[in-house]
Amino acid sequence: xxxxxxxxxxxxxxxxxxxxxxxxxxxxxxxxxxxxxxxxxxxxxxxxxxxxxxxxxxxxxxxxxxxxxxxxxxxxxxxxxxxxxxxxxxxxxxxxxxxxxxxxxxxxxxxx
Amino acid sequence: xxxxxxxxxxxxxxxxxxxxxxxxxxxxxxxxxxxxxxxxxxxxxxxxxxxxxxxxxxxxxxxxxxxxxxxxxxxxxxxxxxxxxxxxxxxxxxxxxxxxxxxxxxxxxx
Numbered sequence: 001x002x003x004x005x006x007x008x009x010x011x012x013x014x015x016x017x018x019x020x021x022x023x024x025x026x027x028x029x030x031x032x033x034x035x036x037x038x039x040x041x042x043x044x045x046x047x048x049x050x051x052x053x054x055x056x057x058x059x060x061x062x063x064x065x066x067x068x069x070x071x072x073x074x075x076x077x078x079x080x081x082x083x084x085x086x087x088x089x090x091x092x093x094x095x096x097x098x099x100x101x102x103x104x105x106x107x108x109x110x111x112x
Numbered sequence: 113x114x115x116x117x118x119x120x121x122x123x124x125x126x127x128x129x130x131x132x133x134x135x136x137x138x139x140x141x142x143x144x145x146x147x148x149x150x151x152x153x154x155x156x157x158x159x160x161x162x163x164x165x166x167x168x169x170x171x172x173x174x175x176x177x178x179x180x181x182x183x184x185x186x187x188x189x190x191x192x193x194x195x196x197x198x199x200x201x202x203x204x205x206x207x208x209x210x211x212x213x214x215x216x217x218x219x220x221x222x
Binding site: 040043044 | 121142143147153155156204209211212213215
């Protein structure tokens with residue numbers, strides 16, 4: 001039982017490049033989330049999903065897209081990376097909206 | 113919109129001293145969760161509070177939910193070096209959104 005896994009762990013991009021972050025969970029959770037964490041800002045919700053095939057915007061969605069084609073996977077895409085997107089990205093999942101969230105180990109992204 | 117504040121932002125304590133962090137919301141909450149993030153790690157769930165005035169304990173940690181369900185606190189008795197990390201509250205509103213506070217970073221001096 002791996003819990004929540006994220007790929008890759010580290011990435012360096014140049015401005016304008018694109019990439020996809022992959023999150024996978026093996027707990028059969030309905031809810032999945034993408035957060036970014038910046039110093040002093042806590043965790044800010046980018047997008048979330050309440051089930052397979054659904055996505056919704058969070059607090060800071062601009063510049064990101066997501067897809068949830070399979071229940072166990074939640075993808076976060078950056079179409080044209082900007083230095084402001086340098087951050088640590090965490091994926092999380094939960095059974096329901098009021099349930100505790102399980103976090104992945106994070107992806108450290110640097111955009112030059 | 114909904115805001116969740118945490119104070120203090122940083123706290124340095126001598127090992128053995130007590131520590132408290134406070135979480136405040138501008139609106140009434142459905143529930144509140146607390147998470148701990150060790151340096152370099154990911155947030156890990158500690159506890160959830162649902163009822164007005166609820167108090168829960170986990171060994172040296174005491175969690176409290178305010179009577180008005182707008183604030184919460186986490187108190188650690190006799191801190192140890194293993195308590196080092198950032199403590200986040202996560203507030204759930206009636207609109208089904210969970211909002212994380214900015215966190216309190218705890219340092220423990222041996």
